[in-house]
Amino acid sequence: MKADKLLAITSLVLGMAGWIPAAAADTADAMCEARKDGDTRKGASGPCSFSQRQGYVSIDLRNGETWELSPGNKANHYRDQKGNQVVRTVEGGDHIYKWPHRKIIVSFNQQHGHNGGDYENHNNHGGNPAGYGQTPHELRDLVDGGYVGGEVADEMSRRGYHSVRDEVAGNDVYSYYKGHGNCVTVRLDRERHVRSIISGPEFDCQR
Numbered sequence: 445m446k447a448d449k450l451l452a453i454t455s456l457v458l459g460m461a462g463w464i465p466a467a468a469a470d471t472a473d474a475m476c477e478a479r480k481d482g483d484t485r486k487g488a489s490g491p492c493s494f495s496q497r498q499g500y501v502s503i504d505l506r507n508g509e510t511w512e513l514s515p516g517n518k519a520n521h522y523r524d525q526k527g528n529q530v531v532r533t534v535e536g537g538d539h540i541y542k543w544p545h546r547k548i549i550v551s552f553n554q555q556h557g558h559n560g561g562d563y564e565n566h567n568n569h570g571g572n573p574a575g576y577g578q579t580p581h582e583l584r585d586l587v588d589g590g591y592v593g594g595e596v597a598d599e600m601s602r603r604g605y606h607s608v609r610d611e612v613a614g615n616d617v618y619s620y621y622k623g624h625g626n627c628v629t630v631r632l633d634r635e636r637h638v639r640s641i642i643s644g645p646e647f648d649c650q651r
Contacts, residue, residue: 471493476550512524529543
């Protein structure tokens, strides 16, 4: 009887687990330019879908190709579904994902193409907002500084940044903040020290 009861309880728990919804991903429509060995892949380039959740990235190209990227052991480093290394850089309004022999440019600022256009010019004259991929001047001393854990959040708040959300990827925590016209990603290591603070597109700060 005890064995039967244990089996029944186990089945019930597993059945309930199947009803737990997965965390929703942040998804956005974008323009993608897919290149292989320097040449643009016309069938793959064009409108695309981009989503990210807890450090994981999915890019759906117009030709049906989907690239699933999982976070690597360093910021902006990933592995695709085939195990290949992918490195992300940010230029203007674009996320650029680079493989050894290909790259995909994901543009969120579709009005100005993948050069950043007016937004980049606005940043250069705006004073406070930092360019994508840069560390805002008022936050530079926090990188590899003495603040840890909750002290980081308190200091970010003191400097005019409010918390949007957190993501966990491996041993790292990625905390997203908004303030002074910036959306910044703060990467904390396993000891919860600040390893990087990078400004990114407004999309990164969607809840």
